[in-house]
Amino acid sequence: MSIIAVVGNKGGTGKTTLALNLAAGLAQRGETVVIVDADPQQSAYQWRLTGSEDNGLPDVVAAAIGLQKTVLALSEANTHVVIDCPPSIKAPQAEQALRLAHHALVPVQPSPMDLWATAHIAKVIERLRPENPALMAYIVISQLEPRTTLSKLMPEAAAALDLPVARTSIQRRSIHRLCVLEGKSVFQAGRRGAEAAAEIHQLLTEVLTHG
Secondary structure, three states: OOEEEOOOOOOOHHHHEEEHHHHHHHHHOOOOEEEEOOOOOOOOHHHHOOOOOOOOOEEEEEEOOOOHHHHHHHHHHOOOEEOOOOOOOHHHHHHHHHHHHHHHEEEEEOHEEEEEEEHHHHHHHHHHOOOOOOOOEEEEEEEEEEHHHHHHHHHHHOOOOOOEOOOEEEEOOOHHHHHHHHOOOOHHOOHHHHHHHHHHHHHHHHHHHOO
């Protein structure tokens, strides 16, 4: 059983999209998985309502209030629980999720502003270490555009922070936005989503193998 928290300290990083597709990827592997939407904006919950009932997507449980109780109950019935946290490390739900999680993924866009925002998350994780010493946390470079100079410099810049950087990056692809609009994951997008789906599977393998 694993609890995966997707944490951010800034909007627009692709946090919710990553959480949704991680859960969908686990479901594709035949794992029992549920998404806990701990963000008061309820974006993940709205995504699930947009999709059809029989599209094979994981269930989404809204739990901006009572997060700990909800996650612990769901972890008894599922192999994996993916928590979509609010886009602020100051939100109480973010700290609650980090206390519960086995893995924390911090998506970061290739920009200095995102890197600076991530430094605050690293400090909170370090402060919570005595309560959750087994927590494995990774920066995930998100919305990467490989040909830009900034994106090429991003892995080296991120390595200067106090969190390890996942080897797998998530590239900027229009299929991510299209799937959210349609209430789908990239795994339901056929050939159009194949490359995005492969990245998600690679990230899952990296994180779960080293956790």
